Amino acid sequence: MALFASEKDRKKIINKYTTVLQCSVCNAVYTELLNVGTWECRYHPGTYDYDKDEWTCCGEKLHNPSNYNDVGRYFTWNQSFSPVKAFSNGCTPCDHKSIVSKVPYEDVNVESIAQLIPFMKPEVDKRNYTLKEGTPYLLRKKPFIPPP
Numbered sequence: 174m175a176l177f178a179s180e181k182d183r184k185k186i187i188n189k190y191t192t193v194l195q196c197s198v199c200n201a202v203y204t205e206l207l208n209v210g211t212w213e214c215r216y217h218p219g220t221y222d223y224d225k226d227e228w229t230c231c232g233e234k235l236h237n238p239s240n241y242n243d244v245g246r247y248f249t250w251n252q253s254f255s256p257v258k259a260f261s262n263g264c265t266p267c268d269h270k271s272i273v274s275k276v277p278y279e280d281v282n283v284e285s286i287a288q289l290i291p292f293m294k295p296e297v298d299k300r301n302y303t304l305k306e307g308t309p310y311l312l313r314k315k316p317f318i319p320p321p
């Protein structure tokens with residue numbers, strides 16, 4: 174039970190959520206405390222259809238070299254310090270993601286991080302969550318509902 178966690182466990186949770194990470198998708202620098210449930214990154218929930226040459230979720234096409242040359246050269250210079258890329262990382266909001274994060278990329282039971290709640294900005298109820306049997310869980314990504 175999180176509310177009665179030992180001092181050692183409390184420190185472990187704080188460490189996990191305050192480690193500075195870099196998103197492997199958009200390069201944003203973040204901590205899980207600021208990240209979880211805020212959906213500030215993007216992903217493609219579908220798969221890439223090589224026959225139609227587009228993502229099944231949104232119809233976006235892979236960017237071929239010719240349209241990169243047309244548009245990309247105007248954006249290349251600022252990619253290194255801006256999370257805004259010339260082309261989208263995805264069509265659907267999700268949390269930033271890093272393989273070195275010690276917080277698994279799955280929904281987070283708010284009770285398990287109860288001691289962090291006072292430090293969360295935006296607050297838990299302004300983030301994306303769902304109730305599972307009365308307990309709020311912060312969601313890592315917007316669920317994808319495939320087109321009929």
Ligand SMILES: [Zn+2]
Binds near residue numbers: 219
């Ligand atoms: Zn998509």
Ligand SMILES: [Zn+2]
Binds near residue numbers: 201213
């Ligand atoms: Zn990101």
